[in-house]
Amino acid sequence: MTTFLALSITGLVVGCIYALTACGLVVTYTTSGVFNFAHGAIGMVAAFTYWQLSVGWGWPAPLAFLAVLLVLAPLLGAVVERVLIRPLYGAPIGVTLVATLGLLVTLLGVGFLVWPPDTTRVLPKFFEGHTVTVFSLVVDYNQLLVIVTSVVVAVGLRLFFSRTRLGIAMRAVVDDPELAALAGTKPERVSQLSWAMGASLAALAGVLLAPLQTLNVTELTLLVINGYAAAMAGRLRNLPATVAGALVIGVSSSLVLGYAGPQVVNYVRPAIPMILLFIAVLFLKQERLRAGSLAGLRMPRTTGLRQSVGVGVVFVVVAGFVSGQLSPAHLAIGSQGLVLAFVMLSLVLLSGYGGQVSLCQLTFAGLGAYAMGKTGGGALGLLAAIALPAAAGALVALTVVRLRGLFLALATLAFAQAMDQIFFNHALGYGGTLAIPRPRLPFVDTADDQVYFVLLAVVLALGSVGLLVLRRRAFGRRLIALNDSPAASATMGVSPVRTRLVVFTVSSAVAGLGGALLGGLHGSVSPNDFLLLNSCVLLLLATLGGLYTPTGAFLAAMSYALFPELQKLVPELGQVQFLLTGLGVLALGRNRYGVGGQLADAGEKLRALRLQRVGVARAAG
Amino acid sequence: MLRVEDVEVRFGGVQALKGVSLEVPDGALVGLIGPNGAGKTTLFNVITGLEKPFRGRVLMGDQDVTSLPPHQRARRGLGRTFQRIEVFSSLTVHENVLAAAEARRSWGRDEPEPARSASELLERVGLGDVERERVDKLPTGLLRLVEVARALASRPRLLLLDEPGSGLSTHESEALGDLLVDLVRDGRSILLVEHDVELVMRVCQQIHVLDFGSIIATGTPDQVQRDPVVQAAYLGTSAA
Numbered sequence: 001m002t003t004f005l006a007l008s009i010t011g012l013v014v015g016c017i018y019a020l021t022a023c024g025l026v027v028t029y030t031t032s033g034v035f036n037f038a039h040g041a042i043g044m045v046a047a048f049t050y051w052q053l054s055v056g057w058g059w060p061a062p063l064a065f066l067a068v069l070l071v072l073a074p075l076l077g078a079v080v081e082r083v084l085i086r087p088l089y090g091a092p093i094g095v096t097l098v099a100t101l102g103l104l105v106t107l108l109g110v111g112f113l114v115w116p117p118d119t120t121r122v123l124p125k126f127f128e129g130h131t132v133t134v135f136s137l138v139v140d141y142n143q144l145l146v147i148v149t150s151v152v153v154a155v156g157l158r159l160f161f162s163r164t165r166l167g168i169a170m171r172a173v174v175d176d177p178e179l180a181a182l183a184g185t186k187p188e189r190v191s192q193l194s195w196a197m198g199a200s201l202a203a204l205a206g207v208l209l210a211p212l213q214t215l216n217v218t219e220l221t222l223l224v225i226n227g228y229a230a231a232m233a234g235r236l237r238n239l240p241a242t243v244a245g246a247l248v249i250g251v252s253s254s255l256v257l258g259y260a261g262p263q264v265v266n267y268v269r270p271a272i273p274m275i276l277l278f279i280a281v282l283f284l285k286q287e288r289l290r291a292g293s294l295a296g297l298r299m300p301r302t303t304g305l306r307q308s309v310g311v312g313v314v315f316v317v318v319a320g321f322v323s324g325q326l327s328p329a330h331l332a333i334g335s336q337g338l339v340l341a342f343v344m345l346s347l348v349l350l351s352g353y354g355g356q357v358s359l360c361q362l363t364f365a366g367l368g369a370y371a372m373g374k375t376g377g378g379a380l381g382l383l384a385a386i387a388l389p390a391a392a393g394a395l396v397a398l399t400v401v402r403l404r405g406l407f408l409a410l411a412t413l414a415f416a417q418a419m420d421q422i423f424f425n426h427a428l429g430y431g432g433t434l435a436i437p438r439p440r441l442p443f444v445d446t447a448d449d450q451v452y453f454v455l456l457a458v459v460l461a462l463g464s465v466g467l468l469v470l471r472r473r474a475f476g477r478r479l480i481a482l483n484d485s486p487a488a489s490a491t492m493g494v495s496p497v498r499t500r501l502v503v504f505t506v507s508s509a510v511a512g513l514g515g516a517l518l519g520g521l522h523g524s525v526s527p528n529d530f531l532l533l534n535s536c537v538l539l540l541l542a543t544l545g546g547l548y549t550p551t552g553a554f555l556a557a558m559s560y561a562l563f564p565e566l567q568k569l570v571p572e573l574g575q576v577q578f579l580l581t582g583l584g585v586l587a588l589g590r591n592r593y594g595v596g597g598q599l600a601d602a603g604e605k606l607r608a609l610r611l612q613r614v615g616v617a618r619a620a621g
Numbered sequence: 622m623l624r625v626e627d628v629e630v631r632f633g634g635v636q637a638l639k640g641v642s643l644e645v646p647d648g649a650l651v652g653l654i655g656p657n658g659a660g661k662t663t664l665f666n667v668i669t670g671l672e673k674p675f676r677g678r679v680l681m682g683d684q685d686v687t688s689l690p691p692h693q694r695a696r697r698g699l700g701r702t703f704q705r706i707e708v709f710s711s712l713t714v715h716e717n718v719l720a721a722a723e724a725r726r727s728w729g730r731d732e733p734e735p736a737r738s739a740s741e742l743l744e745r746v747g748l749g750d751v752e753r754e755r756v757d758k759l760p761t762g763l764l765r766l767v768e769v770a771r772a773l774a775s776r777p778r779l780l781l782l783d784e785p786g787s788g789l790s791t792h793e794s795e796a797l798g799d800l801l802v803d804l805v806r807d808g809r810s811i812l813l814v815e816h817d818v819e820l821v822m823r824v825c826q827q828i829h830v831l832d833f834g835s836i837i838a839t840g841t842p843d844q845v846q847r848d849p850v851v852q853a854a855y856l857g858t859s860a861a
Contacts, residue, residue, distance in 0.1 A: 474726075478724065481717075483711075484712070488703065492695055492724045493696045
């Protein structure tokens with residue numbers, strides 16, 4: 001009984017922190033319509049700032065607590081809304097999602113930069129050493145503080161949204177921003193306020209969570225992700241249901257972990273919140289097709305077949321020539337860029353053409369590498385490297401196919417994290433590696449790095465041309481039609497489920513093959529190669545490069561691969577790497593099509609200009 | 622061809638449609654008119670499966686399609702256009718129609734040359750000379766014609782047109798009227814929602830008048846025009 005109570009209290013405390021996190025997410029999402037993936041990162045920065053003020057600079061704890069919660073965090077939230085979110089108003093989910101992912105990466109960068117991980121930082125518990133005994137159970141003040149704070153916040157939010165003018169105005173903005181504006185509410189102000197409140201709640205969760213473990217930038221950022229499942233329990237709208245969901249998750253996982261054997265704990269524990277998130281997302285009500293919800297993006301014009309084949313051939317020839325000039329180190333960098341670009345092609349297909357956001361592309365890449373590693377580099381290995389991720393992709397697609405936009409992104413996030421924790425860590429061994437052979441081809445010595453470089457260039461060129469051919473054929477048109485207007489597509493007899501299933505499967509296969517080639521390049525893979533965070537960065541970069549063209553993917557991958565090299569020339573770059581990414585994301589507010597899109601635009605303008613000149617010349621002649 | 626029986630739709634506490642029943646016989650051109658907010662588009666959404674009715678049935682021929690998803694209804698011969706434009710903005714005018722013709726080929730197996738069919742249809746609605754343009758370069762009125770051509774590319778037996786004439790010039794609107802008459806002569810049935818009363822009166826054989834979610838009158842153009850209830854609710858205001 002005592003064990004049961006003790007476990008329940010521990011679970012309750014964790015559940016309360018989840019609840020605070022989830023409430024912050026819900027407040028921001030319902031009011032501004034943007035799901036903040038950087039919510040956890042804000043909590044992390046807040047926790048570190050609190051450590052800095054209270055431990056680092058010796059401020060009294062209550063003062064530091066209030067400064068972080070009531071001044072710094074709301075300020076950060078308000079600034080983020082003004083600079084990053086407001087220009088994206090009405091943008092499709094893919095864009096806003098990447099924007100907050102960019103914020104996440106930026107804040108991670110700030111965390112690493114300001115608080116380098118080489119020192120251990122520990123936050124003392126609040127009221128360290130003070131305990132009370134309830135029913136023969138020792139509860140420390142810190143636990144009580146968490147519980148009391150959460151109750152106060154939950155009740156306070158409830159009253160705020162039902163009793164105050166401002167709270168009611170915030171709810172009005174959710175329902176209809178234009179109507180609320182007519183009634184005298186400024187939607188931007190309300191949205192800004194919701195971001196300030198959300199950031200404050202994230203900070204509260206971060207500061208309360210931090211003393212329960214050591215301060216770690218990545219862990220704190222991702223731990224707050226656990227609140228996602230709770231937020232889903234309330235369908236991202238309902239605060240009481242969110243709190244209830246958080247408490248159930250906290251207590252039940254604490255009990256399961258307390259009573260189950262260590263075997264289960266090691267295997268399942270880190271993945272529990274993700275499995276719950278996956279389940280919660282699956283139980284969401286199916287989103288109905290709606291007319292009048294156009295994606296609002298238009299893709300750059302595609303190049304003709306002859307032109308793309310021509311560019312592909314030139315690309316391979318140049319790669320062949322360049323490969324002879326490069327040092328082994330530079331050859332490795334180039335190969336890395338080429339193979340990453342190939343993996344990104346899977347995102348061009350899935351997200352660019354198909355409009356589906358996936359945060360688990362590297363999971364499929366990992367599966368491809370794993371299959372190749374287990375079956376060798378022969379034809380069978382290549383086949384397995386395509387078939388295993390394709391099968392996994394089809395399975396995932398079957399479960400999530402009715403989800404769109406944000407919920408699809410969250411489901412893929414949960415899948416990536418769960419696979420990371422359950423599969424890769426065990427299949428490849430914690431910190432262990434799996435040797436991945438290079439594909440064996442007739443007449444070609446792939447063991448030679450120079451040859452492998454050219455082979456990767458050929459594969460990338462084939463993939464890109466293949467993608468462009470697909471784009472110009474019936475399936476490509478159907479995909480884009482489905483993305484542009486799901487309602488109109490359905491009324492011409494297109495089955496949205498089947499089309500999405502196919503594209504998800506093909507995209508997984510492409511990512512898998514890319515993963516196998518990536519593994520072959522380095523000779524081995526480890527679980528760290530396929531982390532969720534890396535998948536997020538991949539999507540981020542691909543979007544910055546331009547999700548709608550293979551050129552964009554190539555540029556993004558190459559600059560990513562070249563970055564360490566640039567850093568050698570300009571060492572300071574390493575420090576601002578994440579900030580650069582952040583700036584790139586800010587640019588998304590101005591151009592949603594990325595660098596590739598911008599290039600295509602420029603190309604189109606040139607073409608128009610040339611046509612005009614030809615026209616003028618003809619008229620004159 | 623189409624029978625709507627006692628359809629009721631609720632949005633929260635609002636009854637958008639209150640027991641609407643109507644019929645579109647084979648080869649008929651039936652009009653559906655009524656003031657803004659009367660529920661015309663909602664009824665279209667119910668018929669095409671984008672909206673689930675609280676009560677009532679939708680039948681195509683003898684088959685109850687109420688529980689079928691939109692794409693299944695389309696494959697049974699139902700096509701439509703949208704009041705709020707739903708073109709595929711990343712594609713060209715030709716590709717918009719081609720996508721529908723290709724879809725028809727994939728499930729209908731009777732569309733040997735989608736590209737040619739698309740061109741012919743665009744020619745027919747009067748957009749032959751802009752078919753290579755990107756669709757987002759066209760004015761709204763012409764986009765409605767793109768939607769008409771796209772709907773036709775699925776070779777529907779029943780076509781639901783949601784204000785195809787708005788944004789068209791007098792001349793274009795007349796051409797549209799002729800096109801509709803032609804289409805019905807080819808054996809199609811059409812249910813037409815249109816604010817251009819002149820057009821509706823000219824081409825429709827039968828007209829239903831929808832007001833506040835209920836059908837308040839049904840009849841030939843002459844009967845409807847003379848109906849005092851209709852004049853009070855709708856026509857009277859536009860005639861004044």
